[in-house]
Amino acid sequence: MLGWKRSSPSPSASPSFSSKYRSVYKSRHGDQRKMKLEHVSVTPKAITGDDNSHIDQLLVAGPGHDAVEALQSVKHRIDKDTTVCLMTDGLGVLEEVRQRIFRGTESRPSFLLGHMSHRLAFNRGQDSVRELRFGETRLTFGDFGRDVEKTETRMNFVKTLQGVKDLNSSLTPLDKWLHFKLPSVILDSVVEPVCVLLEIPYGGLLRNPAAQRMMHRLLAEIVSVVDAMPELEGSAAIRDFIRGNRIKQLIYSRIMARRSVSTVELERQIQNGLPTDVDYLNGFFIRRGHELGVQLPTNMMMRDMIKAKHSLAIEKLNSYVPVEETSVPSHLSFRYRTLPASHRGKLM
Template identity: 25%
Template structure:
């Protein structure tokens, strides 16, 4: 074994190496440790809104890492808050029959604000408490019993239709330095939040997006227990904030993806080349910077091995979102209309024809999106044939599962169809493309969900023939069991 260097020599050597690195043109490359230690956060607490299966898995995983952060669960109903207070106050995740229990969670109540016609309904003056709000707008209000402590890091695991209602209940606790992570199916949620909840870019929090592929389902009779049925990943990305962008730098195509005749990627003579990737010149300066809260939340989630999280650039994450969206546009609504498991879509010529008609519209809209025009291989990546291969692969892999949209429809809950097929229809209209197949499918799913919701509200199940058809009690019981055992799509 070699002799150790004295501490002073080690310090001198380290400084010498740093100077050498600077002289070799890698001054812009930051050490990972220095990057994460820079600008430490003032508040390590992470709030989790939406304590469903995904929310329980995420909160449970965060409390399992070394030096875990304080985790606060935000409940939306008083009865759930009461049951939590009367319970041992711990979350359990069952994996392959083994239950892992974790404690140390805090809990708060935040009643979702009702919204009608895209407008928030005001609170009852007798039950509302005024809290400090933005100087540019009216003072915010909180219900009695709700916390008014600021939130630095918020993970939203609620279903897409309930994100606006949930954020309305805590918007007075978020400021321009806060960061919000969205973990929902579908697309267009962050844009809707900016429009409806945080219209002012000056006071708008920072956003992060996540794509979850873990399979989790309910455990019968256990409110605070979830079963981790299928291991997956969580793909994370930070959305650039227009407030942090240099206004003097216009949007422009990445020179790395600009083709020139008889040459590969363009090299810059001004910028020193990266030794690890000499063919790709590094940017002169970052057009966006990461805030301390963004760095903290990202690295904290990456530290949780159970979540299998990884981070991606905004263009890469967008393409991954669109691939998952294409799958959900086919599997979710078709299984709702067929009232069948995912495997029913396989080996059926009529359904394959329907699938191809839908994918032709989806592919055309995605390949026409202006935000993808400077990214290479978009045309081939989102080709209808390739998307069909992905859809069939997912349906075959999850053939025994019930899609989350079907599970919601069976019990009369609101579905995420507006953020899946509805997003394709909306973007298609903006681009001058009429997506008739997706529009029809969206309306049929809404119609069936509304029909079942009315039946559930009127005291169905029927035990005899009626105007709406023959619905037996045993069928409803079987469907309830299927819903409890369904995996997240």
């Protein structure tokens, strides 16, 4: 969590540290806000270990595919009095968590869904976090507000997050929260898979009509699913977003912003054999489309192609034979190579 305190706007003001998070702070010099990083020494500690203490409030962030494993490791410390905030990438993570971890259990926790537009960077060398762009954090009830009995515990968690001023948190209805998160989900479901499939950077999409037609088909299928979701029926915010040219203009602006980036994140994950979130992007809309009777053939093909490339990349990585260098460099041979016995006496 970020916990720095804002310093005064005067040019000569010194950085203001949070008493709890000393690895992150900001200072202002003139009209430009600059960030500084301070090294923090933290002893690695397992998330579970022998700790069986109860967890009242838990925030799970990061890729969607990591959420189940993270919650499974602390399941014994969670019960009906726990509130879990899922601030993960993609959509459909909550449904998987309930299905795989808390299905049929009476001690299942209550859930919040979160999403932030802050742009952060982690410095692995210094164990520090840097905020590249200030944004906002929006929260919504995971059960769409139907579980009235657990409203108080969830509101306590919301107030806790709102107490961290730099998070700029607010509680919103589901449709407005989804309107806030959909742009990033659609970008990752429509743009990145096409880049990976055609092996072109973001800028290449602007010069490739076939790639643009593929993106339009992916987008049209996703929009048809969102438009049919019963929990969003009657939402003016969603209707205005998915209809007309606003969503296409958004995708175009995001591509333009990344046109100088040579590496697509999804391609990097596949090449290194890392897990992807395709099941929480295109896969989420495919599952909802199946429930609603909406066909998504292009998204199904794209999901299967991404998984196929991922499998091939893992096979290729596993086929490499590790080689250990044991030969001695020529300029060091005099230190390690012994002379024949017949020559040793001559040097004595």
